[in-house]
Amino acid sequence: MTFDAIDKKLLKLLQTDSKQTNKALAHHLGLSVTAVYERIKKLENNGVISSYVALVDKKNVDKDFVAFCNIKLVQHTQEYVVKFEREVAKLNEVLECYHISGDYDYLIKVLVEDMEAFREFMVKKLTKIDHIGSTYSMFMINEVKHTTAIEV
């Protein structure tokens, strides 16, 4: 589908705050409530908007220790890859996992309470997955930017 300037602005607004009423959105966009309603439905039906979620502030739940782990597998057979991906996706400390180019095979983002919890995670969960060769971890010192909103 194609987006005009209004669609883009609408997506920006909804990606910032999805609890705005259609009336408020209509006012921002200079459209009628009905027009806004139909544009939103179109974006939902086309899968552009995949879901609406609540975002939790990790600082306010005492879980703001973030680590990025580069992971290398010992082998890259279909079987190993599939199994690793399935196992790692199950771990709820793992917020993101990407198969990437470069020196390592995967990059994962891990969220836990503190360094001690991270150690537990590495020893008891991550490295329990078979076929992991080596890992290289980086710890977050400060979160400079983090947004879920993408420019369309």
Added chain:
Amino acid sequence: MTFDAIDKKLLKLLQTDSKQTNKALAHHLGLSVTAVYERIKKLENNGVISSYVALVDKKNVDKDFVAFCNIKLVQHTQEYVVKFEREVAKLNEVLECYHISGDYDYLIKVLVEDMEAFREFMVKKLTKIDHIGSTYSMFMINEVKHTTAIEV
């Protein structure tokens, strides 16, 4: 604040789908609508729930080229650091930016249309920021997992 089992389940539900009605949530949790309403308000007022947003599927907007760039600054004076962080945060291709431990100073996540757009980004935006020493980029081959929901 402290969370009981119901709060945790409620947060999980809202982080998955914030458009559920309080009635549906009440049914899932075995509570009354008002009880759910007040728990949600408490979570919002305590800053546990920071916002409600629409999530856009990057595949459906033809913007699914993801790169991770490790960045090293030439110097680490307060002035350079502050300036870099301010400039990089302004770039809307940069979804996330973390000051990290390890061989590099920063890890950023970049979202653009394709490799050509990434090249443009690197040449015309990122490396235009002063004091960047070296960079090391990794490209996403596949997104194995990506969630905004954190376990509380």
Added chain:
DNA sequence: TATGAAAACACCCACAC
């Protein structure tokens, strides 16, 4: 705290322009 009832509000969809 939890609840039910009631008012205020927003959404949804059809119709007319």
Added chain:
DNA sequence: GTGTGGGTGTTTTCATA
């Protein structure tokens, strides 16, 4: 694309236990 209208459902408040 805008506007209206009305039925439906939801949010919010409040009295009550």
